[in-house]
Amino acid sequence: MKPVRNIAPEPTETPAELLQRYLTRQGLKSTRQRSIIVETFLAAEGHLDVDQLLARVRVQDPRVSAATVYRTMKLLTECGLAHAQNFGGGHTRYESTFRREHHDHLICTGCGTIVEFENDRIEALQDQVARHHGYTIHDHKLELYGLCRDCQARAARGARL
Amino acid sequence: MKPVRNIAPEPTETPAELLQRYLTRQGLKSTRQRSIIVETFLAAEGHLDVDQLLARVRVQDPRVSAATVYRTMKLLTECGLAHAQNFGGGHTRYESTFRREHHDHLICTGCGTIVEFENDRIEALQDQVARHHGYTIHDHKLELYGLCRDCQARAARGARL
DNA sequence: CCGGGGTATGAAACCAGTTCGCAATATCGC
């Protein structure tokens, strides 16, 4: 096992190129399965779990195994192209982080819709809190759970029945 | 399965009394195992996982099974006496929520120490963000991961060797 | 363009945490 390092994207590089660079640098190989998985993952642009990703990958090639998807997502996470998240329900979800700012999530517990947001003032306050306790933050997770407008309306309607 | 509802503490009630009220109301029974588990859990005042809790419970009664601890913690969570959390590593941790303010966590990824904090300004900003997107928040999770002072020092020392 | 060393893959075994099914047991209202 070689030391894992994630690498910064070159100015004009595509995700696929970055991955290629990473693979080469680490002495890893570019395979058909990896290409399909990465393509599919990048095309999906969402918060997918392994099942969803595997289903889509198998449209291209039904023989790809779950293990390979797990392994590939781990790889993408290590090289900094994907970020693993875990919103409660046991399934790890991945989202692309290619040239993407950090952001947090607002999750509707009714319909599962996820809104991404970013708030510098919150981040600043977080740093302040951490500093106050002598901590150096290297990661954080902020998730807000609630009902979106539609689900609120639906709930109100339901209550009235 | 009856509808689950958590109940608010009466002004002068102890956790054990609240639980008793909950059990009676739901037609459930008070057993020796449940009492031991609840007592142990409340006495521990921390963020315990099931293994830790089971170990302590077995000091009182070695025959209590893991399944019962799981079932009891689920019960406590449902009636609002405990809160389940999941900081990364696959172990669900529980903390007492009896008459406890909401708080967030600052977790040292070096030694696992957990600091609790509360910050009204962050909460206010969260509400603001949610409102802005038309959401009504009913829960949130904020976790800051970093190194505590000691682990920072240790890391610096390690790097120098 | 071919061969070989080393990596990647798929299937199945494995793992840890958690839940479930069931027979035996304990609780609680009457």
Add this chain to the structure above:
DNA sequence: GCGATATTGCGAACTGGTTTCATACCCCGG
């Protein structure tokens, strides 16, 4: 105390995920 019903402990089953192992593939050197 009785009896209906909830609970327990056990082990088996399930879950998401990782690892093993034999085989297939990639890619560099010749």
